[in-house]
Amino acid sequence: MDVAVEGAPVPSARECPECRGPVPVHETYVEWCSACDWNVDPGAPDPEPGRIAAFRRRLAHAYGEQLAAELEHGADADGPRRRDASAALAQGVSVLVHSLTALLVVGGTLLIVLGWATGVQPVVGALLLGVAAVLRPRPGRLPKDAQVLYRADAPELFGLVDEIASALGTTGVHAVVVEPRPNAAVTTYGLRQRRVLYLGLALWEVLGPQERVALLGHELGHFAHGDIRRSRLTSAALHSLSVWYYLLAPTPPTRLLDRFVNACVFLPRCVALGLLQLLDGLTLRASQRAEYLADASAARVGSSAAATALMDRLLIARAVGEGLRRESVAAGMRGGRAGRAAREEAERGLWERLAARFTAVPEREYERLRRVAARRGHSVDATHPPTHLRRRLVAAGVPHTALVSLTGRREAAVAAELAAARAVTARQVIRDFAG
Numbered sequence: 001m002d003v004a005v006e007g008a009p010v011p012s013a014r015e016c017p018e019c020r021g022p023v024p025v026h027e028t029y030v031e032w033c034s035a036c037d038w039n040v041d042p043g044a045p046d047p048e049p050g051r052i053a054a055f056r057r058r059l060a061h062a063y064g065e066q067l068a069a070e071l072e073h074g075a076d077a078d079g080p081r082r083r084d085a086s087a088a089l090a091q092g093v094s095v096l097v098h099s100l101t102a103l104l105v106v107g108g109t110l111l112i113v114l115g116w117a118t119g120v121q122p123v124v125g126a127l128l129l130g131v132a133a134v135l136r137p138r139p140g141r142l143p144k145d146a147q148v149l150y151r152a153d154a155p156e157l158f159g160l161v162d163e164i165a166s167a168l169g170t171t172g173v174h175a176v177v178v179e180p181r182p183n184a185a186v187t188t189y190g191l192r193q194r195r196v197l198y199l200g201l202a203l204w205e206v207l208g209p210q211e212r213v214a215l216l217g218h219e220l221g222h223f224a225h226g227d228i229r230r231s232r233l234t235s236a237a238l239h240s241l242s243v244w245y246y247l248l249a250p251t252p253p254t255r256l257l258d259r260f261v262n263a264c265v266f267l268p269r270c271v272a273l274g275l276l277q278l279l280d281g282l283t284l285r286a287s288q289r290a291e292y293l294a295d296a297s298a299a300r301v302g303s304s305a306a307a308t309a310l311m312d313r314l315l316i317a318r319a320v321g322e323g324l325r326r327e328s329v330a331a332g333m334r335g336g337r338a339g340r341a342a343r344e345e346a347e348r349g350l351w352e353r354l355a356a357r358f359t360a361v362p363e364r365e366y367e368r369l370r371r372v373a374a375r376r377g378h379s380v381d382a383t384h385p386p387t388h389l390r391r392r393l394v395a396a397g398v399p400h401t402a403l404v405s406l407t408g409r410r411e412a413a414v415a416a417e418l419a420a421a422r423a424v425t426a427r428q429v430i431r432d433f434a435g
Contacts, residue, residue, distance in 0.1 A: 064385035094237035137236035154417035214302030221297030244272035311391035
């Protein structure tokens, strides 16, 4: 899904080798035919590897199609009874998983205390306690090296978040983490489960003002609508089962002992995989529904047009990330004093160049990417509905005008509050890749 990385020269045309129709030629973009889809997707899909990711993609695509059709026609097949039953079963499986972790703690402690005379049992007990420590539920933490903003650091930004949250019937966040990646997310951290917004500058900088409002509306919509998969109990259980599955992975059978160990862990690994897929099946449909509802929240606060445009921006998110990396690598190609000057120059204009490059993507390229997304089932990750379905649902919904605006003085004030974090993050990006 390569998109523009340079200027925008005037395109010419050629004949389509399939249908003989005219094909615009642009030195920066893929040549493709809108009539017959010739060369619309010259690249190969690059899905996340692994059996678990493949299972989640299949569920995401199946549930995405079903839910999109139901919500588009105003039907809510996930009635309260169905949602409550799935949530109860998911919580039951999660409690079972955490009970196994608790049994490891109890068993390991007893082996150490009661088997001290044997010398072997305490070693086994310590091993069990070590595994339990890896599997234990743990509160989220704010990243140490990221730029973290609090209310006193950015009152206009937090005021914007508060206004959007109020329009959606929820509350704002306690912290905003500014990072370089082309994404955004919300979660909680600490024992008190404080809310935090992760704001990826590589995405934020290529959005228009109302698209930024829609992005914040989508993320805060997750708090407004809830999601059983994001709950502390369920998310910790999913983490524990994933760890179990990989801890029990077979080793290359180079010795007889390896074959014996692989045979011993085969059934436990199948149990871990089965429980993980069961918990995925119980929560992914609700998670898909929560994504669609969050998109509806984005349309409500930012406008339907801004939310639809945001879906298109998500299609170029990977290309934006690659563009950021190319900027960084190019700055690190030169050494010595000239190299330092080049890196400093790259840091100063990084976000401006990235924004200019990717806000100039023409509508024809977005149309190609939408067709590619429909073919590949493109999604943000293995747990999200396909992006083209999200866009279709937003575009087909009731048209909304913006409840919250980001214009004029307010836009400038938010940009000023992010200026220091933008500079530090640009420096981190350039130095990480440039060495």
